[in-house]
Amino acid sequence: MSNESTLSRRGFLVxxxxxxxxxxxxxxxxxxxxxILSAITRRREVSYLSWVSxxxxxxxxxxxxxxxxxxxPDVMPTDGKTVDTACWVRRIAxxxxxxFAVNCMHLGCPVRWFPQSALFMCPCHGGAYYRDGSRASxxxxxxxxxxxxxxxxxxxxxxxxxxxxxxxxxxxxxxxSSCA
Amino acid sequence: MISQIxxxxxxxxxxxxxxxxxxxxxxPRSAASWWYVFGTAALxxxxxxIVTGILLALIYVPSGAEAWSSLQALNHDVTLGWFIRAMxxxxxxxxxxxxxxxxxxxxxxxxxxxxxxxxxxxGVFLLLMTLGMAFSGQVLRFDQDAYWGLGIGASILSRxxxxxxxxxxxxxxxxxxxxxxxxxxxxxxxxxxxGLLIGFVSVHLLMVLxxxxxxxxxxxxxxxxxxxxxEYHALTKRDGxxxxxxxxxxxxxxxxxxxxxxxxCALYFGPFGPTGRxxxxxxxxxxxxxxxxxxxxxLLSLLPPSLETPVLLxxxxxxxxLLLLLxxxxxxxxxxxxxxxxxxxxxxxxxxxxxxxxxxxEFAPWSPHMNAWSADPVPEQFLRGTTALERRGALVFQAKxxxxxxxxxxxGGQRGPALDSVAVRLTQDQLIRQVIQGGGNxxxxxxxxxxxxxxxxxxxxxxxxxxxxAAARDASREIVLGDGPEKATQP
Numbered sequence: 259m260s261n262e263s264t265l266s267r268r269g270f271l272v273x274x275x276x277x278x279x280x281x282x283x284x285x286x287x288x289x290x291x292x293x294i295l296s297a298i299t300r301r302r303e304v305s306y307l308s309w310v311s312x313x314x315x316x317x318x319x320x321x322x323x324x325x326x327x328x329x330x331p332d333v334m335p336t337d338g339k340t341v342d343t344a345c346w347v348r349r350i351a352x353x354x355x356x357x358f359a360v361n362c363m364h365l366g367c368p369v370r371w372f373p374q375s376a377l378f379m380c381p382c383h384g385g386a387y388y389r390d391g392s393r394a395s396x397x398x399x400x401x402x403x404x405x406x407x408x409x410x411x412x413x414x415x416x417x418x419x420x421x422x423x424x425x426x427x428x429x430x431x432x433x434x435s436s437c438a
Numbered sequence: 439m440i441s442q443i444x445x446x447x448x449x450x451x452x453x454x455x456x457x458x459x460x461x462x463x464x465x466p467r468s469a470a471s472w473w474y475v476f477g478t479a480a481l482x483x484x485x486x487x488i489v490t491g492i493l494l495a496l497i498y499v500p501s502g503a504e505a506w507s508s509l510q511a512l513n514h515d516v517t518l519g520w521f522i523r524a525m526x527x528x529x530x531x532x533x534x535x536x537x538x539x540x541x542x543x544x545x546x547x548x549x550x551x552x553x554x555x556x557x558x559x560x561g562v563f564l565l566l567m568t569l570g571m572a573f574s575g576q577v578l579r580f581d582q583d584a585y586w587g588l589g590i591g592a593s594i595l596s597r598x599x600x601x602x603x604x605x606x607x608x609x610x611x612x613x614x615x616x617x618x619x620x621x622x623x624x625x626x627x628x629x630x631x632x633g634l635l636i637g638f639v640s641v642h643l644l645m646v647l648x649x650x651x652x653x654x655x656x657x658x659x660x661x662x663x664x665x666x667x668x669e670y671h672a673l674t675k676r677d678g679x680x681x682x683x684x685x686x687x688x689x690x691x692x693x694x695x696x697x698x699x700x701x702x703c704a705l706y707f708g709p710f711g712p713t714g715r716x717x718x719x720x721x722x723x724x725x726x727x728x729x730x731x732x733x734x735x736x737l738l739s740l741l742p743p744s745l746e747t748p749v750l751l752x753x754x755x756x757x758x759x760l761l762l763l764l765x766x767x768x769x770x771x772x773x774x775x776x777x778x779x780x781x782x783x784x785x786x787x788x789x790x791x792x793x794x795x796x797x798x799x800e801f802a803p804w805s806p807h808m809n810a811w812s813a814d815p816v817p818e819q820f821l822r823g824t825t826a827l828e829r830r831g832a833l834v835f836q837a838k839x840x841x842x843x844x845x846x847x848x849x850g851g852q853r854g855p856a857l858d859s860v861a862v863r864l865t866q867d868q869l870i871r872q873v874i875q876g877g878g879n880x881x882x883x884x885x886x887x888x889x890x891x892x893x894x895x896x897x898x899x900x901x902x903x904x905x906x907x908a909a910a911r912d913a914s915r916e917i918v919l920g921d922g923p924e925k926a927t928q929p
Contacts, residue, residue: 343718
């Protein structure tokens with residue numbers, strides 16, 4: 259055993275060994291953390307934020323709200339049916355559309371449209387919305403989520419690759435409209 | 439011969455002595471009680487979950503495209519696959535229940551006090567991991583409930599300030615609920631959490647052995663840091679008995695009984711789900727969480743909207759912190775529940791609260807009945823002797839989905855008040871105002887009803903009063919307009 263105040267050869271080598279392992283661990287942590295965070299990083303946004311088609315304008319009668327579905331632009335082989343998503347399409351008149359996510363603004367349950375009373379109702383906690391997506395009653399604080407939309411060559415297109423949640427970049431009705 | 443083989447192994451392993459020491463360590467005679475069997479039972483069910491989990495993994499495919507079909511195959515094609523699924527599902531329910539009972543027992547018996555504080559803290563993490571297993575297991579049963587349950591989880595997570603959207607993507611493994619989501623919950627449920635559980639259970643058990651089983655709490659026998667250890671030591675010396683066989687037989691009997699109960703439930707009730715295919719284009723679904731999260735489902739519909747986010751985000755942190763700090767807040771003092779009324783009341787209050795919420799969630803009065811407008815006709819007694827206008831009103835009442843939220847004759851939704859005697863509560867003008875403008879949690883129907891429809895609807899609503907009770911009327915209006923009692927005071 260060496261004197262405590264002086265650093266022995268073995269003690270030095272142990273410390274060097276710890277340092278060496280620490281460096282290797284730090285180097286390996288970079289790809290590991292990068293792999294784990296790949297779900298957050300923006301590289302895939304190009305793909306899932308591209309515009310998808312809901313079908314020709316003529317599929318949607320004026321003054322009515324219809325259920326449409328689309329396939330997420332970003333598909334992995336193991337996704338199965340989960341990449342097919344429904345949305346509510348309201349054709350006000352001509353090329354004027356509103357496209358709502360089916361997810362309730364409260365906690366994301368699928369809302370259903372009742373044309374007779376012109377209300378969207380949520381089966382989970384009883385949220386209700388008017389035909390323009392604004393909040394009617396129940397626990398939701400704001401209106402339905404609205405996808406950015408456009409009509410291109412007679413086809414209704416939306417940008418809908420992200421699950422609508424209260425903090426996602428989608429604009430809920432009654433806050434601000436993201437697209438004319 | 440057998441002892442020779444045994445000796446051969448022990449010469450190399452050298453485990454016989456420590457095992458004998460563990461088995462025969464003295465426990466207070468008072469601790470050999472039927473109240474002390476829940477820990478072993480929890481461990482037994484955990485082992486059952488590992489075994490049945492491995493068996494399920496032989497068939498189950500953790501892929502968004504195939505998980506649901508592989509569950510169907512387990513239920514219908516693989517011999518006894520349904521039984522293994524049922525055992526795993528019921529085992530999960532039993533495990534959560536037993537862990538909770540174990541925790542309540544430890545709390546009421548003061549077993550978390552000095553020197554067993556760390557045993558309790560590790561136990562709190564074991565509870566959290568058990569709940570994590572229950573939730574992630576529900577996701578692996580990749581059906582409609584799992585899909586929309588994930589959506590609810592994402593919705594809650596997204597409310598975290600600043601990093602909410604990033605957390606959601608991290609949880610889902612991408613921008614939406616898809617194959618990657620299932621894969622990461624599979625990794626959590628099968629590798630990460632069970633690995634941690636095994637580690638934490640080992641530490642938990644080690645401490646139980648090292649520190650000794652909690653002595654039976656006697657009122658007046660107060661825990662003091664300075665003297666407890668020597669008192670406990672003296673107790674086990676004076677009035678102790680070897681754990682094996684003195685106490686262990688009760689653990690063994692109860693563990694076997696619990697396994698039998700899981701098996702019986704599995705046999706009788708069968709496996710859980712899967713419900714419909716996880717296809718987000720099928721929106722005719724009413725997602726509901728599994729039993730142990732039903733109280734949360736109730737809480738989320740009953741909280742005032744403005745309180746929801748704070749309660750969801752701060753509530754769990756406060757609860758977990760309180761649980762972790764408990765042994766430091768009351769690490770000494772009385773152990774017996776007879777001298778700890780606040781502890782007993784706390785347990786009762788929490789149990790009643792969770793029980794009430796769970797009970798409410800079972801029939802969910804806050805959810806509209808989405809089919810009531812077409813499936814629950816207006817009961818006959820409300821239409822007898824009505825005029826043409828009032829019957830037209832009953833049609834409007836039905837067609838405009840009023841029944842989804844309002845019941846008549848105890849049929850229909852319970853989201854809004856029952857309308858069997860609404861005419862007694864509201865005058866004609868108040869009814870018109872309520873229908874057109876809504877309010878008090880009711881949507882406004884002004885834009886969706888023509889004046890004729892409103893007139894008919896209100897005429898029908900005016901007939902909804904008990905036979906012996908007149909409809910409410912506005913007396914001042916009659917005097918001002920001088921048109922006598924309102925027409926609608928009808929039979």
